[in-house]
Amino acid sequence: xxxxxxxxxxxxxxxxxxxxxxxxxxxxxxxxxxxxxxxxxxxxxxxxxxxxxxxxxxxxxxxxxxxxxxxxxxxxxxxxxxxxxxxxxxxxxxxxxxxxxxxxxxxxxxxxxxxxxxxxxxxxxxxxxxxxxxxxxxxxxxxxxxxxxxxxxxxxxxxxxxxxxxxxxxxxxxxxxxxxxxxxxxxxxxxxxxxxxxxxxxxxxxxxxxxxxxxxxxxxxxxxxxxxxxxxxxxxxxxxxxxxxxxxxxxxxxxxxxxxxxxxxxxxxxxxxxxxxxxxxxxxxxxxxxxxxxxxxxxxxxxxxxxxxxxx
Amino acid sequence: xxxxxxxxxxxxxxxxxxxxxxxxxxxxxxxxxxxxxxxxxxxxxxxxxxxxxxxxxxxxxxxxxxxxxxxxxxxxxxxxxxxxxxxxxxxxxxxxxxxxxxxxxxxxxxxxxxxxxxxxxxxxxxxxxxxxxxxxxxxxxxxxxxxxxxxxxxxxxxxxxxxxxxxxxxxxxxxxxxxxxxxxxxxxxxxxxxxxxxxxxxxxxxxxxxxxxxxxxxxxxxxxxxxxxxxxxxxxxxxxxxxxxxxxxxxxxxxxxxxxxxxxxxxxxxxxxxxxxxxxxxxxxxxxxxxxxxxxxxxxxxxxxxxxxxxxxxxxxxxxxxxxxxxxxx
Amino acid sequence: xxxxxxxxxxxxxxxxxxxxxxxxxxxxxxxxxxxxxxxxxxxxxxxxxxxxxxxxxxxxxxxxxxxxxxxxxxxxxxxxxxxxxxxxxxxxxxxxxxxxxxxxxxxxxxxxxxxxxxxxxxxxxxxxxxxxxxxxxxxxxxxxxxxxxxxxxxxxxxxxxxxxxxxxxxxxxxxxxxxxxxxxxxxxxxxxxxxxxxxxxxxxxxxxxxxxxxxxxxxxxxxxxxxxxxxxxxxxxxxxxxxxxxxxxxxxxxxxxxxxxxxxxxxxxxxxxxxxxxxxxxxxxxxxxxxxxxxxxxxxxxxxxxxxxxx
Numbered sequence: 001x002x003x004x005x006x007x008x009x010x011x012x013x014x015x016x017x018x019x020x021x022x023x024x025x026x027x028x029x030x031x032x033x034x035x036x037x038x039x040x041x042x043x044x045x046x047x048x049x050x051x052x053x054x055x056x057x058x059x060x061x062x063x064x065x066x067x068x069x070x071x072x073x074x075x076x077x078x079x080x081x082x083x084x085x086x087x088x089x090x091x092x093x094x095x096x097x098x099x100x101x102x103x104x105x106x107x108x109x110x111x112x113x114x115x116x117x118x119x120x121x122x123x124x125x126x127x128x129x130x131x132x133x134x135x136x137x138x139x140x141x142x143x144x145x146x147x148x149x150x151x152x153x154x155x156x157x158x159x160x161x162x163x164x165x166x167x168x169x170x171x172x173x174x175x176x177x178x179x180x181x182x183x184x185x186x187x188x189x190x191x192x193x194x195x196x197x198x199x200x201x202x203x204x205x206x207x208x209x210x211x212x213x214x215x216x217x218x219x220x221x222x223x224x225x226x227x228x229x230x231x232x233x234x235x236x237x238x239x240x241x242x243x244x245x246x247x248x249x250x251x252x253x254x255x256x257x258x259x260x261x262x263x264x265x266x267x268x269x270x271x272x273x274x275x276x277x278x279x280x281x282x283x284x285x286x287x288x289x290x291x292x293x294x295x296x297x298x299x300x301x302x303x304x305x306x307x308x309x310x311x312x
Numbered sequence: 313x314x315x316x317x318x319x320x321x322x323x324x325x326x327x328x329x330x331x332x333x334x335x336x337x338x339x340x341x342x343x344x345x346x347x348x349x350x351x352x353x354x355x356x357x358x359x360x361x362x363x364x365x366x367x368x369x370x371x372x373x374x375x376x377x378x379x380x381x382x383x384x385x386x387x388x389x390x391x392x393x394x395x396x397x398x399x400x401x402x403x404x405x406x407x408x409x410x411x412x413x414x415x416x417x418x419x420x421x422x423x424x425x426x427x428x429x430x431x432x433x434x435x436x437x438x439x440x441x442x443x444x445x446x447x448x449x450x451x452x453x454x455x456x457x458x459x460x461x462x463x464x465x466x467x468x469x470x471x472x473x474x475x476x477x478x479x480x481x482x483x484x485x486x487x488x489x490x491x492x493x494x495x496x497x498x499x500x501x502x503x504x505x506x507x508x509x510x511x512x513x514x515x516x517x518x519x520x521x522x523x524x525x526x527x528x529x530x531x532x533x534x535x536x537x538x539x540x541x542x543x544x545x546x547x548x549x550x551x552x553x554x555x556x557x558x559x560x561x562x563x564x565x566x567x568x569x570x571x572x573x574x575x576x577x578x579x580x581x582x583x584x585x586x587x588x589x590x591x592x593x594x595x596x597x598x599x600x601x602x603x604x605x606x607x608x609x610x611x612x613x614x615x616x617x618x619x620x621x622x623x624x625x626x627x628x629x630x631x632x633x634x635x636x637x638x639x640x641x642x
Numbered sequence: 643x644x645x646x647x648x649x650x651x652x653x654x655x656x657x658x659x660x661x662x663x664x665x666x667x668x669x670x671x672x673x674x675x676x677x678x679x680x681x682x683x684x685x686x687x688x689x690x691x692x693x694x695x696x697x698x699x700x701x702x703x704x705x706x707x708x709x710x711x712x713x714x715x716x717x718x719x720x721x722x723x724x725x726x727x728x729x730x731x732x733x734x735x736x737x738x739x740x741x742x743x744x745x746x747x748x749x750x751x752x753x754x755x756x757x758x759x760x761x762x763x764x765x766x767x768x769x770x771x772x773x774x775x776x777x778x779x780x781x782x783x784x785x786x787x788x789x790x791x792x793x794x795x796x797x798x799x800x801x802x803x804x805x806x807x808x809x810x811x812x813x814x815x816x817x818x819x820x821x822x823x824x825x826x827x828x829x830x831x832x833x834x835x836x837x838x839x840x841x842x843x844x845x846x847x848x849x850x851x852x853x854x855x856x857x858x859x860x861x862x863x864x865x866x867x868x869x870x871x872x873x874x875x876x877x878x879x880x881x882x883x884x885x886x887x888x889x890x891x892x893x894x895x896x897x898x899x900x901x902x903x904x905x906x907x908x909x910x911x912x913x914x915x916x917x918x919x920x921x922x923x924x925x926x927x928x929x930x931x932x933x934x935x936x937x938x939x940x941x942x943x944x945x946x947x948x949x950x951x952x953x
Contacts, residue, residue, distance in 0.1 A: 015792050015796075018792065019796065022801075023801065023804060026801075026804060026805070026808060027804070027808060030808045030809070129371050129372075130371075144934070144937065144938075145934070147937070148880070148930060148933040148934040148937050149930045149933070149934075150884045150887055150888070150929070150930075150933070152884075152887050152888060152891040152904060152907055152908075152929075153907060153926040153929060153930055155911075156907065156910065156911035156914055156922050156926075157922065157923075157926060159911075159914055160914045160919060160922060164914055164915060164917065171915065209411065210406060210408060210411040210412045211411060211412055211413055211414040211415070212414075213368055213406065213412070214404075214406060214412045214413065214414070214474075215414065215425075216366075216367075216368055216398070217366055217368060217398055217399060217403070217404040217406075218398070218399035218403075218425055218426045218429070218477070219394075219395040219396065219397070219398040219399030219400055219426065219429060219430060220395070220399070220425065220429060221392075221395060221429075222391070224429070228417070228421075228425075229414050229416075229417065232416045232417075233414075233415070233416050244794075247796070247797045247798075250797055251797055251799040251800070251888075254799075254892065255888065255891060255892065258891075258892065259911060269800070269803060270803075270892045270893070270894070272807065273803050273804075273806055273807040273892070273894055274893060274894070276807055276808075276810070277807070278807060278808065281803065281804050281807045282804065284800070285800045285801060285803070285804050288797050288800045289796055289797060289800070292796065292797045293796075306416075307416075308415065308416060308461040308463070309415065309461075309463055
């Protein structure tokens with residue numbers, strides 16, 4: 001098991017390197033001076049600045065400097081907020097905000113998406129072709145609707161209904177439990193639907209498999225049958241789906257942070273893009289990619305752990 | 313009184329193309345410690361019969377008729393009551409051990425389950441008993457293997473695990489649905505021998521389903537031959553091999569290689585089994601039968617006793633006319 | 643969020659599109675039967691048929707109605723700001739007194755345009771990469787598919803945002819950004835199909851010889867691609883639209899005063915606290931209905947081309 005994790009870890013490093021290289025090249029091969037947009041600077045100051053940011057060196061040396069900084073946890077300096085370190089923006093001291101807020105939002109959403117999806121899929125799969133067939137139909141229609149409605153629509157709509165009209169939840173902010181409810185539900189909703197759909201068809205397939213027939217022949221009750229015998233194999237496709245789900249939830253969190261004014265790195269990303277703050281956006285792209293890659297690694301390990309047929 | 317009494321069992325499947333008549337008016341009985349062989353081609357309904365007894369028919373099945381285990385009805389009772397019987401008083405072994413064991417659960421857990429559910433025993437008790445049972449089915453090096461997953465064992469070993477699992481609660485009736493079909497020939501013989509020994513040891517009745525009449529010859533007390541969801545012939549094993557009256561039985565016999573006869577060429581039964589959603593009006597075998605006459609395609613033959621030494625039932629209009637075996641061989 | 647679509651379809655799509663590929667290839671020998679049968683099956687699917695009609699209506703509306711509107715999308719009227727829907731302004735007006743009806747129609751044009759063009763971009767890239775990998779095989783195939791695998795794991799949306807940061811908001815850039823996100827599935831599908839065809843070609847060549855065979859094969863490949871691309875487009879357009887809407891919603895899409903549905907929804911979202919519901923609900927409804935229709939049509943086409951997928 002340990003060597004398996006090590007080997008997977010070895011596979012991650014080239015991907016990570018590729019991410020840094022591609023995004024770095026994208027930024028630095030773009031014509032234009034990062035300081036040209038500021039008010040006209042005297043040539044000697046400009047030269048000084050270029051030297052300070054290693055911009056007077058060849059590209060590959062700049063890249064090595066950047067890589068060295070990254071390895072030491074230094075994300076560089078924001079162009080918009082002169083002299084501000086990006087580390088300070090992403091991991092603010094004292095006040096709440098930045099990276100960990102986004103990670104919290106994402107984590108809660110994944111948990112809700114997983115639990116919600118599994119519960120709905122059990123109801124859906126087990127009521128198919130029975131007297132309670134309508135439950136399956138309702139859930140299927142719900143999934144189709146939710147999947148076709150982008151977060152861009154559901155997020156403001158939920159604010160309009162539950163905050164403006166009904167006053168059940170606050171329209172935005174971060175900190176209390178009630179602040180969490182709307183953003184987390186809205187962000188996880190499409191993935192609840194996706195997981196339900198995938199898990200439903202997989203559970204239906206498993207429930208028809210010979211080993212479930214064997215378990216029935218042993219006289220096991222329905223709950224035990226589902227819980228002990230069907231759920232784990234039926235969840236395997238869902239586990240392998242978690243990687244892309246995380247990428248999607250992180251992407252969606254940018255919209256959610258904007259609509260619900262949550263002070264995460266998604267908002268910084270959008271502001272950086274609007275202000276054309278290359279360095280900030282570059283750093284955030286690398287952070288988001290790192291999150292996705294690390295999570296995909298975790299998913300692979302969990303999958304190998306759950307599937308007895310995979311040898312480490 | 314016999315252990316199992318099946319009376320007029322019918323199984324129909326609702327499909328888009330109409331009703332499929334999988335089992336039609338099947339009746340039989342089984343005594344304590346008796347072995348019944350059920351023989352027929354695939355699709356003849358032999359598996360569906362026992363699945364119906366176990367309440368394992370597919371969702372779209374309509375099961376009617378009666379099946380009593382020691383006087384207690386099995387057909388149409390709630391799943392909860394059925395769950396107290398299956399795995400406990402009736403156990404079943406399935407055809408393909410590789411897909412019939414749960415690949416995600418250790419064999420220890422799968423073995424212990426029936427005992428923990430039916431006898432409310434502790435995991436430790438169940439494990440001890442499981443090891444005894446694995447010993448009884450002659451799996452070597454049990455202590456080290458009980459924690460394995462099914463795919464880590466060979467097909468023959470997996471089927472032995474299935475047998476051990478079926479015997480965990482000392483059932484009174486064991487149903488084996490083509491237990492050897494998916495195995496190598498040498499392993500087949502071992503497993504059949506093992507089954508017979510276990511049956512003697514545990515004094516249980518057995519229903520052995522197979523398409524191989526040779527398997528029946530070695531292992532069973534009585535034989536029931538099925539065709540298109542109906543019983544066509546039913547007799548003691550010795551009677552059947554001495555005299556078989558139904559042309560389909562004769563066909564099965566001549567299609568099976570025998571060591572004890574000089575016959576060199578195997579004869580096949582020509583034609584295809586009928587479409588179960590559009591059964592012929594008369595005898596289902598009549599389109600393929602070499603002896604069919606007008607009456608065969610118009611009326612259903614009923615099971616009649618041929619008055620051999622023991623009861624010998626045949627459903628054929630021409631059963632009494634000649635000895636079929638000779639007719640076909642000449 | 644844009645991934646929810648690709649995600650859901652990904653496994654299924656790759657599977658059935660590959661099957662469609664082989665099916666239509668075999669169908670080609672039996673004449674038109676496959677596509678004709680598929681059409682017959684599609685016609686039986688009421689939801690898909692209804693969605694197709696609604697989709698057609700929406701597209702015609704987008705094209706025709708702005709011509710008859712007395713307003714233009716940028717025309718301001720500061721005396722009539724935040725008017726709720728009325729006979730004069732069917733869908734009301736916004737903060738600058740612009741007619742929302744006209745803006746929704748014009749915005750819809752942009753959104754659909756982006757959706758279709760970005761899909762085409764992805765079809766071109768995906769087909770090129772997939773066909774190259776499939777035909778050349780060996781190391782080229784290994785490397786290309788390894789790259790596709792790696793890219794699958796990355797949060798592409800963020801690279802799109804990086805692109806927009808670097809080059810500013812730019813119409814063409816949005817096409818490229820979206821096309822670059824969605825080409826991966828197409829590459830996999832085309833690769834699988836090309837490899838299948840290559841092997842068949844080999845077998846066919848043993849039976850029939852000469853150029854004539856090649857002509858038939860070429861014709862069959864083209865036939866195949868048409869079937870695949872039709873399904874692929876209907877399933878990718880809504881995905882592309884979702885990405886476009888996502889970018890515009892964040893203010894990284896189209897340049898004002900021009901707008902698209904994402905921009906309109908964003909405008910509406912900023913004033914929901916003041917109960918100007920029409921600014922949010924109307925563009926949202928158009929977007930959702932369009933996406934639903936595309937998904938229903940896409941699913942209908944998929945089921946029609948591969949009946950075994952149905953239960």
